[in-house]
Amino acid sequence: MSGNAILVVGGGFSGITAALEAAEMGYEVILVEKNPYLGGRVAQLNQYFPKLCPPSCGLEIQFQRIRSNPNVTVITMAQVTKVSGQAGNFDVTLSIKPRFVNEKCTGCNACAEAAETKVPCEFDLGMGQRKVAFRPNLFAFPMRYVFEKNRCSEAEAKKIEASCKYGAIDLNDQERTQTFKVGAVVEATGWKPYDMSKLENLGAGKLKNVISNMQMERLCAPNGPTGGLLLRPSDKAAPKRIAFVQCAGSRDENHLNYCSYICCMASLKQATYVRERVPEALVTIYYIDLRTPGRYQKFLEKVSADDKLMLVKGKVAELTESASGKVLATVENVDTGIKNVEEFDLVVLATGMQPSTAGEAVAVNTPRDEEGFFIGSPDSGVIATGCAKMPLDVMRSAQAATGAALKAIQTVAGR
Amino acid sequence: MSSPVRIQPDPSFVRELQAAGGESVKKCYQCATCSVACPLSPSENPYPRKEMVWAQWGLKDKLMNDIDVWLCHNCGTCSDLCPRGARPGDTLAAIRNMTYRKLVGPACIGEWMSSSKHLPKLIAIPAILFAVIWLITQGGFSIPEGDIRFGKLYPGDYTIDPLFMLIFGFMGWSFYKGVMNMWKSFKSLPETWQLGVEVEKPTVIQAIIDVVRDEIITHRKWNDCGKENTERFKGHWTLVFAFVALAIVTGVVAVSHWGSKVPGFNWLHMLGDTPMPLYSPVKLLAVAGMVLGLYGLTMLTRRRLNQDSQKSGSSFYDWYLLGVVWAVFVTGTGCFLLRLAGVAGLAYPMYYLHLISVFMLFAYLPWSKLGHLVYRTTALVYARVSGRLPLSRVEDKVFEI
Numbered sequence: 001m002s003g004n005a006i007l008v009v010g011g012g013f014s015g016i017t018a019a020l021e022a023a024e025m026g027y028e029v030i031l032v033e034k035n036p037y038l039g040g041r042v043a044q045l046n047q048y049f050p051k052l053c054p055p056s057c058g059l060e061i062q063f064q065r066i067r068s069n070p071n072v073t074v075i076t077m078a079q080v081t082k083v084s085g086q087a088g089n090f091d092v093t094l095s096i097k098p099r100f101v102n103e104k105c106t107g108c109n110a111c112a113e114a115a116e117t118k119v120p121c122e123f124d125l126g127m128g129q130r131k132v133a134f135r136p137n138l139f140a141f142p143m144r145y146v147f148e149k150n151r152c153s154e155a156e157a158k159k160i161e162a163s164c165k166y167g168a169i170d171l172n173d174q175e176r177t178q179t180f181k182v183g184a185v186v187e188a189t190g191w192k193p194y195d196m197s198k199l200e201n202l203g204a205g206k207l208k209n210v211i212s213n214m215q216m217e218r219l220c221a222p223n224g225p226t227g228g229l230l231l232r233p234s235d236k237a238a239p240k241r242i243a244f245v246q247c248a249g250s251r252d253e254n255h256l257n258y259c260s261y262i263c264c265m266a267s268l269k270q271a272t273y274v275r276e277r278v279p280e281a282l283v284t285i286y287y288i289d290l291r292t293p294g295r296y297q298k299f300l301e302k303v304s305a306d307d308k309l310m311l312v313k314g315k316v317a318e319l320t321e322s323a324s325g326k327v328l329a330t331v332e333n334v335d336t337g338i339k340n341v342e343e344f345d346l347v348v349l350a351t352g353m354q355p356s357t358a359g360e361a362v363a364v365n366t367p368r369d370e371e372g373f374f375i376g377s378p379d380s381g382v383i384a385t386g387c388a389k390m391p392l393d394v395m396r397s398a399q400a401a402t403g404a405a406l407k408a409i410q411t412v413a414g415r
Numbered sequence: 416m417s418s419p420v421r422i423q424p425d426p427s428f429v430r431e432l433q434a435a436g437g438e439s440v441k442k443c444y445q446c447a448t449c450s451v452a453c454p455l456s457p458s459e460n461p462y463p464r465k466e467m468v469w470a471q472w473g474l475k476d477k478l479m480n481d482i483d484v485w486l487c488h489n490c491g492t493c494s495d496l497c498p499r500g501a502r503p504g505d506t507l508a509a510i511r512n513m514t515y516r517k518l519v520g521p522a523c524i525g526e527w528m529s530s531s532k533h534l535p536k537l538i539a540i541p542a543i544l545f546a547v548i549w550l551i552t553q554g555g556f557s558i559p560e561g562d563i564r565f566g567k568l569y570p571g572d573y574t575i576d577p578l579f580m581l582i583f584g585f586m587g588w589s590f591y592k593g594v595m596n597m598w599k600s601f602k603s604l605p606e607t608w609q610l611g612v613e614v615e616k617p618t619v620i621q622a623i624i625d626v627v628r629d630e631i632i633t634h635r636k637w638n639d640c641g642k643e644n645t646e647r648f649k650g651h652w653t654l655v656f657a658f659v660a661l662a663i664v665t666g667v668v669a670v671s672h673w674g675s676k677v678p679g680f681n682w683l684h685m686l687g688d689t690p691m692p693l694y695s696p697v698k699l700l701a702v703a704g705m706v707l708g709l710y711g712l713t714m715l716t717r718r719r720l721n722q723d724s725q726k727s728g729s730s731f732y733d734w735y736l737l738g739v740v741w742a743v744f745v746t747g748t749g750c751f752l753l754r755l756a757g758v759a760g761l762a763y764p765m766y767y768l769h770l771i772s773v774f775m776l777f778a779y780l781p782w783s784k785l786g787h788l789v790y791r792t793t794a795l796v797y798a799r800v801s802g803r804l805p806l807s808r809v810e811d812k813v814f815e816i
Contacts, residue, residue, distance in 0.1 A: 201452070201496060247446070252498030288446040317451035317496065332447040332461050339450055339461040 004412040005030065006405075007092055007182040009080055009364075010356075012040020013394055014386025014401040015188035016062045021405035022186075023071035027412065030182065031066075032094060033076045036146045037136040038063070040190050041387075044123060044137075044214060046221040046228075048394050049269045050299050054222075056139050058394070063141040076142065080363045081177070087381025087411050088183045093363075098173035100147035105168040107135065107143045114163030117152040121225070124218045125193075127211075127233070128225025133160050133169075138223040149173075183412030184381050185364055186404050187374050191353040191387035194249035194256055202248060202349060203319040208234040209327050209344075210319055212248075212351045213266050220273040230277040232346045234325045238278045239345035243329055244270065245316040246287040250352030258371060260352035261391035264291045267350050268303045275306060284310045284342070286331055319347060353391045383407045425473035428513075432470055435516070435529065436730030437509030443467040443501035449493035454639055455486055457803050462486070463493060463503040470506055479517060480600035482803065484510045485787075485794030490640030490647075491727045505728055512732045515786045519593045528782040531731050541774035545767055548574050558763050563754045564690060565766045571672065575770075582778045589781040590789045597790060601797045622799035630795055631655070650714030653707045654740070660704030667697050690754065705751070708744045712737070736784040742772035 004027060008019040011033030019031040031038075042048065042055045066072050075096060082093035101111075115131035123130075123137050133147040147169060149157050161169040193214045196205035203210045209232045211219070222228040232239045244267040249255040264287065271283050283306075290311065292300040304311055318330040327347045332339040358372030366382040367375045374384030385404035386397045433440060445468055450461040462483035469477045478484070487507045494504040516525035527533035549556060552568060559567040569575050617625060630636055634655075637648040667686055675684035691698040716737055719729050746769035753762035780786060798804075 247498070251444075251446075253500050254496070254498060288444060315446040315448050315451075317448040330451045332450040332464060334445060334447050334464065337460045337465065339456065339458045 004028070004414075005180070005182045006184045006186060006408045006412060007032065007080070007090070008186045008188060010040070010188035010190050010386070010388065011035070011038040011074070011076070012188065012190045012386065012397075013042045013058070013062075014190065014388075014397045014404075015040070015186070016059075016066070017398045017401035018186045018188055018385060018405045018408070019072055020062065020065050020069065021402050022408055023069045024065070025405075025409060026071065027409060028071050028073075030073045030075065030092075030180065032078050032080060033074070034079055035136065036076050036099065036144075037140040037142070038066075038074065038076070039137075039139070039141065041214070042394055043139065044125075044221075045217045046224070046273060047269065049265050050296060052269065052272065059139065059141075066141075074142065075178070077146075078178075083185060083363045083365070083382075087379065090182050090185060090381065092180055092182055092185075094178045096176050096178060098149075098175055099144070100149045100170055100173045101133075101145045102168050102170045102173075103144070104166045105144045105164075106166055107145065108166075109135070109145075110163045110165070111145055111147060111160050111169060114160045115147075115152065116156060119148075119151060124225045125212070125215045127215055127218050132156075184383065184408040186401075186408050187362075187364055187366065187376075187382060187384040187388050188386045188401065188404070189356045189362075189388045191391070192356045192358075194260075194351040194354050196248075196349060196351060198255060199249055199349065199351075201318050202245065202316070203321070203327075207319060207321045207327060207347075209239075209321075209325060210347045210349060212349050213244075213263065213270065214351070216270050216273070216348045220270070220277065228277075230274060237345070238281075239274075240278065240281050241344045241346075242274055242281055242283050243316070243327075243342070243344045243347045244283070244285040244350055245319075245329070245347060246285065246290075246350045247315060248349035248351045250350075251288065256352045256354060256371065258391070259291060261291070261293075262393050263350035263352060265296055265299065265393065267348070268292070268300060270348060271303055271306070271309050275308070280308075282308050282310070284312055284344075286312050286314055286316045286329075288313070288315050316347075353387055355388055357388070381411050383411070422472060422474060425475050427473075428475045429470065429473040431529075432473075432506075432509050432513055435509040435512040436728065436732065437470060437502075437506040438728075439500060439502040440467060440470045440506045440509075441501075442499045443471060443497075443503070444499055446498060448496050448498060449503040452493045452496045453487070454492075455488065455636060456483075457486075463507050466510060467501065467503055467506060470510065478510050479514060480603060481510070482601050482794050482797060482801075484514070485791045486798055486803070488636050488640055490637070490644055491722070492640065494726050495723075497726075500725065502727060505730075508732075509730065511787065511790075512730060512784065514790065515732070515782050515784065518596055518786075518790070519589050519781060524779060524782045528735070528779055529731070531735075534735075537775060537779065538771065541771040541778070544578075544774070545569070545770045549767065558759050563757065563759050563762050565750070565754075565763070568763050568766065569770065576669070576673075579773075579777070582774065586777055586780050590786075593781055593786070594789060594793050597793050598797065601794070601801070616802050617799055619796065619800055622796045625799055626792060626795045631792070646714050646718045650711045650718065652711070654711030654715065657704045657708030657711055657744075660700050660707065664697055664701040664704065702751075705744065705748055708740075709748065712741055712744060716741070732784040739772055739775050739783075743769070743776055746772055 006022050006027055006029045008015045008029055008031045011031055015031060016038060019029045023029045039059050042059060045055050047054055066074060075094060077099055078094045078096040080092060081095045084091045111133035112131045115133040117132045118129040119132060120126045121128045121130040132152045133145060135145050147160060149171060157171060161171055193212050196212055218224040219226055220228060220230055230238060246263060246267060250260040250263060267285050274281050274283050290300060313334040314331045316329045316331045320328045322328055327344045329342050329344060329347060355372040364382050366377055366380060369375055373390055374388050376384035376389055383404045385400045386392060392400060445464060447464045450456055450464040456462050466481065466484065484507045489504055489508055491504045494502045497503060516529050527536055548569060634648055634652050637644050671683045671686040675681045746765055749765040750762060750769050753765055
């Protein structure tokens with residue numbers, strides 16, 4: 001690696017795009033991802049708006065571009081622990097977790113079948129379970145299994161090792177560090193859903209049939225815990241009355257003091273998931289203002305033509321649970337001036353976007369605002385992009401990342 | 416069909432309201448979290464969300480006729496949950512302050528009571544009045560000789576009693592007008608429609624009895640408020656009963672004094688001749704009132720000083736009332752102790768200060784925050800008569816067949 005290589009931190013849609021745009025211009029790129037797979041939040045979606053494509057639609061092309069481009073080096077399960085130097089001359093240290101599965105893996109699933117220990121699945125946001133030896137997701141790239149050796153007994157580990165006829169299980173794998181020189185850093189660390197447990201008046205994440213919008217994506221995804229059937233968590237029944245609570249944490253100085261940009265569109269989109277899966281279900285979206293910027297207004301018009309969808313101005317400010325597992329939502333309908341307690345089978349909180357690194361130390365020395373978004377300082381050689389910089393949808397993330405790639409190239413060009 | 420409504424915003428009213436403690440009102444973006452957060456707010460046209468938009472528009476008439484600002488007991492839960500820091504709790508308190516200011520004349524008292532810059536005038540009136548009486552009774556600012564009897568400086572029969580009877584008359588008349596104005600304005604509001612089970616509405620008399628028994632004596636609503644309210648509840652409750660105790664003491668003294676002048680009832684003076692010995696039950700009640708009052712004031716002041724300034728604030732109305740009540744209790748306690756200690760040179764000036772603070776408490780009462788004693792009670796009575804009740808929680812009913 002040399003002074004004109006580019007480090008891209010984060011392998012979500014922004015990071016992949018920035019890495020490819022720079023690599024296809026002939027620059028050497030190292031793409032570092034914390035998870036064992038690329039694709040980030042997009043990979044977890046059922047569909048993304050406005051065309052309601054499945055995530056494989058956009059990601060597959062990107063993965064294909066990565067595969068065919070020797071300039072991109074992908075390192076998964078890795079985190080940047082140290083960045084020193086200045087623009088054009090950074091020394092970067094990575095810490096790479098052991099995967100316990102080597103490159104001989106064919107993705108045959110034998111190790112997962114041999115494994116017995118089950119743990120909550122992070123990819124499904126805790127809604128399903130997975131084995132300790134697992135495929136990160138159906139559409140994983142790189143398509144290689146992961147074995148969490150330290151979460152099962154030694155005997156089970158031996159059994160899993162024996163189950164692989166390709167010799168892909170490596171029980172001696174170790175955590176290791178790797179260092180190299182780059183000329184620019186693109187910070188594309190993305191976002192995380194706001195922690196529901198902080199929303200005390202909305203049940204603090206303790207009510208069984210109150211889920212986040214990202215959990216709703218997993219519930220409706222064909223590769224999700226229910227195989228794409230919309231079943232409420234408490235009793236696996238199909239919900240007949242569903243509410244979406246907008247601004248669950250966003251636009252609130254006690255939580256996220258900004259608009260998360262995508263949640264209104266996400267809830268409208270998820271209303272179409274409900275209509276496809278439970279045609280007779282009644283859906284209510286409670287909002288402060290419905291924000292569907294630009295051309296998304298058309299999507300609002302299309303979705304709101306559904307006569308079983310109600311759009312109610314008024315924020316749900318209290319959620320409780322009845323003995324029979326229904327969710328009781330208290331809300332004032334601002335148009336009618338009536339405050340009521342409404343009963344729902346399932347409530348989806350449109351939780352906002354928080355920068356992934358909010359509240360955490362980061363290796364790059366670059367300013368962040370009080371909410372944790374990177375402000376970005378291209379002169380310093382560190383370029384922030386995507387949802388690490390501001391809440392964005394997929395389309396605008398791709399546009400921003402292309403711009404970030406250009407900034408990175410300008411930093412390293414000619415060195 | 417909806418018909419267009421012509422509204423007339425009053426920007427100067429908005430500015431006055433902001434100065435009276437509602438400075439954050441314009442931050443509100445009408446999400447209605449506050450209406451849900453409030454456990455006392457009824458289901459139909461709940462408050463305080465609608466008051467926030469009326470206040471932003473300066474809809475003075477709507478706010479001045481609004482019963483709901485009096486149903487609020489200012490626990491601050493709405494302000495805590497407000498996503499914008501718009502402080503609905505403070506705004507409702509500011510609307511109440513505007514009502515004290517505007518409900519009855521003379522307008523100049525309302526104006527003077529609205530800001531600290533007029534405070535010197537408010538103090539000067541009783542200060543000059545009682546200084547003149549001192550001059551007249553003593554022929555100069557001298558301290559009376561002999562044992563300490565405040566009656567030597569301010570003879571009850573000719574100065575204190577007639578003066579305070581006038582003050583109380585003035586106060587009572589102002590309150591009568593205020594209550595009448597208020598009741599009339601509530602009548603102009605639409606009635607609550609009762610659907611389903613018919614609920615019998617109480618008569619006015621029954622409603623008054625209910626309010627006194629169920630709200631004033633027990634302060635029940637304070638515990639229904641959504642928040643940890645113990646300090647505020649203890650402070651307010653003890654202060655109310657301190658005033659009740661002191662009112663009884665004053666009543667006994669007045670009745671025994673004036674009653675004993677009626678032929679055949681001169682034995683009455685045995686009850687309330689001042690100064691009383693310390694073992695007199697009336698004196699003991701007075702001392703109990705004094706102690707309760709100081710305790711209550713401490714609790715209420717501590718709460719105001721410790722409250723999260725990011726979430727709620729205190730207006731001039733809050734501090735004026737706390738200040739005057741502190742002055743009444745501190746100077747009253749001072750008179751009592753200095754008299755017992757025999758320090759005449761300090762006891763008489765202390766009594767002078769006590770008279771000033773008592774005058775300020777009662778003469779300006781209908782325009783001060785203490786006006787809530789009458790106006791909130793009126794609103795609570797009207798709310799019962801009209802059936803404006805908080806949203807009842809849904810009970811989960813499971814029928815098994």
